Amino acid sequence: xxxxxxxxxxxxxxxxxxxxxxxxxxxxxxxxxxxxxxxxxxxxxxxxxxxxxxxxxxxxxxxxxxxxxxxxxxxxxxxxxxxxxxxxxxxxxxxxxxxxxxxxxxxxxxxxxxxxxxxxxxxxxxxxxxxxxxxxxxxxxxxxxxxxxxxxxxxxxxxxxxxxxxxxxxxxxxxxxxxxxxxxxxxxxxxxxxxxxxxxxxxxxxxxxxxxxxxxxxxxxxxxxxxxxxxxxxxxxxxxxxxxxxxxxxxxxxxxxxxxxxxxxxxxxxxxxxxxxxxxxxxxxxxxxxxxxxxxxxxxxxxxxxxxxxxxxxxxxxxxxxxxxxxxxxxxxxxxxxxxxxxxxxxxxxxxxxxxxxxxxxxxxxxxxxxxxxxxxxxxxxxxxxxxxxxxxxxxxxxxxxxxxxxxxxxxxxxxxxxxxxxxxxxxxxxxx
Ligand SMILES: [Zn+2]
Numbered sequence: 001x002x003x004x005x006x007x008x009x010x011x012x013x014x015x016x017x018x019x020x021x022x023x024x025x026x027x028x029x030x031x032x033x034x035x036x037x038x039x040x041x042x043x044x045x046x047x048x049x050x051x052x053x054x055x056x057x058x059x060x061x062x063x064x065x066x067x068x069x070x071x072x073x074x075x076x077x078x079x080x081x082x083x084x085x086x087x088x089x090x091x092x093x094x095x096x097x098x099x100x101x102x103x104x105x106x107x108x109x110x111x112x113x114x115x116x117x118x119x120x121x122x123x124x125x126x127x128x129x130x131x132x133x134x135x136x137x138x139x140x141x142x143x144x145x146x147x148x149x150x151x152x153x154x155x156x157x158x159x160x161x162x163x164x165x166x167x168x169x170x171x172x173x174x175x176x177x178x179x180x181x182x183x184x185x186x187x188x189x190x191x192x193x194x195x196x197x198x199x200x201x202x203x204x205x206x207x208x209x210x211x212x213x214x215x216x217x218x219x220x221x222x223x224x225x226x227x228x229x230x231x232x233x234x235x236x237x238x239x240x241x242x243x244x245x246x247x248x249x250x251x252x253x254x255x256x257x258x259x260x261x262x263x264x265x266x267x268x269x270x271x272x273x274x275x276x277x278x279x280x281x282x283x284x285x286x287x288x289x290x291x292x293x294x295x296x297x298x299x300x301x302x303x304x305x306x307x308x309x310x311x312x313x314x315x316x317x318x319x320x321x322x323x324x325x326x327x328x329x330x331x332x333x334x335x336x337x338x339x340x341x342x343x344x345x346x347x348x349x350x351x352x353x354x355x356x357x358x359x360x361x362x363x364x365x366x367x368x369x370x371x372x373x374x375x376x377x378x379x380x381x382x383x384x385x386x387x388x389x390x391x392x393x394x395x396x397x398x399x400x401x402x403x404x405x406x407x408x409x410x411x412x413x414x415x416x417x418x419x420x421x422x423x424x425x426x427x428x429x430x431x432x433x
Contacts, residue, residue, distance in 0.1 A: 001360070004157060004427070005420060009361075012153040012419045016412055019149045020127070023411065026050060026141040027125040027134035033175040035083060036114030040122075044110040044171045045087045051110065051144065051169045052091045058152055060093030060167065067171065067184040074187055075383065077304065078338040079178040080214075090181045091169045092190055095151065097426055101163030102193040102350070104425050106147040106418065107182060107376055109173030109199065112136040119403045130408050131395075137406040138394030143198040144169060146393050146411060150418035154426075163426035166192060173199075173376050176214070176285075178339045182376040186383035193386060194350035194425060196418065197377035200392030201399065202410050205355060207389055208343035208370035209378055210260055211288045213305040215312060216281060217242060218332040223278035232276035233325055236269045239280035241319065242331060243267075246284060249315045253308075257289040259372040283336070286312065287372065290343045303382065305338045339374050342381035344388055350425060351387045357421040358391065361413065391417060 031047035032040045052062050066089045072079030091110075112135050115122040122135035132142070147167050154165070168190070170181030200206060219239040224232025243264060250262035262284055269280035288308045296306040313333050320327035346355065346368055359365050371390060381388040393414025395406050 004160065005423060008153055008157040008419055008423055009416055011156050012149065012416050013412070015149050015152055015415070018152070019145055019411065019415060020132070020408065022054070022145045022148060023132060023137070023142055024125040026145060027132070027136050028123050030123050031110050031112055031136065032114055033111040033172060033177065035175045035177070037175065038114035038116035040115040043087055047110045048089065048091050048169060048171070052093070054148060055091065055093035055167060058148070058155065060095055062091060062093045064089040065092050065185050065188050065190070067180050071180050071184050071187065072178065075183055076302070077178070077340065078335050079180060080176055080337050083172065083177070083180065085180070088171045090171055090185050092185060093167045095155070095165045097154070097158050097165070098160070098162035101161070101426055103164040103166065103191070104422055105166045105168060105190070105192040105195040105380065106150070107168040107170060107195060107197050107380060108140050108144045108147055109171070109181065109376060110144065110169045111171055111174045112139065112141070113174050113400045117402055122404075127408070131405045132408060133403070133405040135404055137398070137404055138201060139399035139404070140199045140394070142406045142411045143393055143414070146414040146418055147198050149415040150422060153415070153419045154422060157423065161423065161426040162428070165422060166190065170376065176337070178337050179376045179379050182379045183383065186379050191384050191386065195377070195380040195384065195386055195388040196354065196421070197375060197380060197388060197390045198392065198418070199375050199377070200371060200390055201394040201396040202366065202392060202414075203396045204371070205358060205366050205368045205389055205391055206371040206375075206377065207346040207351070207368050208290060209341055209374050209390070210290075210370070210372055211293055211305050211341035212337070212339045212374045213286050213288060213308060213335065214283060214337040215286070216283045216334045216336050217316070219280040219282065220329040220331070221276065221278045221280070224276040226274045226276055235277045235280040238325060239267070239269060239282060241323070242282060242316065245315060245319060249312065253286070257291070260287040260289055262286050288341065290341045290370070293341050304340050309335060340378055340382055341374070342378040342388070343370060344381055346387065346389065348387045351389055353424045354389055354421040357424055358417045361416050361420060
């Protein structure tokens with residue numbers, strides 16, 4: 001580590017009070033995704049205002065990037081339909097250091113999951129024993145502020161740096177979204193030589209993630225009076241059979257890819273106890289591996305979950321071979337979403353510089369591996385076609401929880417990682433490998 005780097009880290013450490021104050025400020029602004037599905041549903045708007053102003057105060061050139069209604073269609077992918085993008089713009093801020101040099105994007109999402117059932121006031125950040133509590137503390141407001149602090153520190157040590165830093169605060173990453181915010185930024189032409197997605201927890205540096213796809217399965221019955229039986233067929237009974245078939249599919253899927261789960265998240269049917277229900281709806285989240293996307297690309301030329309869709313539909317079609325009702329009334333499958341996975345070899349010069357900086361500062365060497373959950377880094381990788389790493393400073397196991405919190409030490413260390421990593425990316429005399 002050279003003198004400039006040591007001084008940069010000292011400045012980053014001196015900004016800890018600022019970091020804690022900003023993290024508190026941001027947690028106190030509710031930014032629950034409008035599609036959280038609970039009573040806390042809100043909007044990112046107020047958080048985005050705060051973020052834009054903070055970036056302006058740091059001298060950034062700020063622009064707002066709206067999400068077009070047909071954002072998924074433009075990207076040729078299946079995304080959750082009918083989401084509204086009113087008052088839901090991304091905030092993108094830019095700083096130029098010196099001349100030329102690489103461009104680095106630091107991307108984080110502003111929205112959080114809902115807050116129903118939280119163990120404390122989700123928007124009243126409290127610090128106790130070196131831990132900050134509140135919705136978004138780990139996922140991902142702590143990370144948003146890590147980016148801001150790194151930028152603030154870098155600005156004070158800009159001598160000799162050449163390059164551009166772009167901070168992105170995006171909407172709609174959570175709550176079954178498909179990363180529309182980040183996708184909109186990518187489609188708007190905002191690109192870089194290297195991207196860091198500041199999201200997730202400290203357990204690993206993420207160079208990939210699984211894909212996730214959502215089928216909606218409609219199961220038909222035949223309505224009738226509860227007392228008469230007769231020709232009535234109960235759609236709930238039939239839906240149980242479908243659930244069992246999906247469980248068998250899930251077991252095989254999991255055997256092939258041990259971190260690819262299938263979750264039944266929606267099961268709807270029935271109106272009154274006196275009526276035999278005629279229809280049932282099931283929705284699943286199916287996590288799928290990079291290998292499945294690779295197979296789809298080889299077979300159909302598209303990097304997505306097509307082969308998983310095929311397997312799933314074939315499995316359900318087979319129900320008609322042994323069950324007369326399913327033969328007469330096959331289930332209907334609609335694909336609501338397909339967020340592709342990504343994988344980066346991380347052997348490029350930028351990734352190696354960043355991994356090197358993190359490992360130099362880390363108490364324990366963070367493994368470099370794929371994330372089981374989907375995150376926005378997939379769009380940065382697949383659309384921009386640039387190397388991407390996910391670096392999170394949240395506390396493992398705390399995101400989305402009833403007692404969401406983050407350890408301050410992790411957030412402070414995260415700011416050191418990002419400061420040093422970006423400094424080296426922009427400094428041709430820095431510690432490149
Ligand atoms: Zn997140």
